[in-house]
Amino acid sequence: MNDRTVFQSVAKKHVLSLPPQASVREAAQVMTRANVGSVLVIEPPDKLVGILTERDLMNRVLARSVDPDKTAVREVMTPNPICAPPETSVADAVQTMLERGFRHLPIVAAGNRILGVFSIRDALPREIGAAISQSEFNEQVNDALG
Numbered sequence: 001m002n003d004r005t006v007f008q009s010v011a012k013k014h015v016l017s018l019p020p021q022a023s024v025r026e027a028a029q030v031m032t033r034a035n036v037g038s039v040l041v042i043e044p045p046d047k048l049v050g051i052l053t054e055r056d057l058m059n060r061v062l063a064r065s066v067d068p069d070k071t072a073v074r075e076v077m078t079p080n081p082i083c084a085p086p087e088t089s090v091a092d093a094v095q096t097m098l099e100r101g102f103r104h105l106p107i108v109a110a111g112n113r114i115l116g117v118f119s120i121r122d123a124l125p126r127e128i129g130a131a132i133s134q135s136e137f138n139e140q141v142n143d144a145l146g
Contacts (some may be wrong), residue, residue: 005117006093006107007086015114017042020049020074024061026053029074035043038104038117041077048114052078053104083108086115094123094131099138 017040018027027039031054041050052073060076061068083106084093093105103120123131 002145003089003091004124005086005104006084006088006090006122007115009090009124010107010118011117011121011122015040015116017114018073019044020072020077021124023069024052024057024066024071024073024076025068025072027069028057036117037119037121039107040114040117041073042114046112046114048081048083048106048108048112050074050079051104051106052077052104055103065141078102081106085109086116090118090123090127091130091134093118094120094128095134098131128130141144 016030016034018030018037020041020043022064031037031039038051038053040048041052043049050073056076056078060066061071066076082096082100084096086107086109088107097103097105097120105118107115107118109115120128
């Protein structure tokens, strides 16, 4: 059985992005229109500086009563997100996401070319199961060695 890569599994191949100075409301509207849970924050011409996710909007905007019209995305985004090369297996990507506590992983090729965003929703149940098994195994090994 060949493992799918993150690039093969991404449903929407186009990159949804905004500049860092875009308003939080604009970001939320873009995400809602595209029915996605994140938007990449890119400084022109194509430098990835952050990612804004639904969780960022909830924790850093709504919970803190931040004005979405007067707040720039750069103020509430997750800066310098962990990225994955396109050949990363889905199980490895899911394992990283489980261990680090996030659900969106930018896919970046050689030369920092942004190809898309892998979401936990793009994974199949068996791939999630394999990632959980590997994470549990790693935890047991770390406990034994600790």
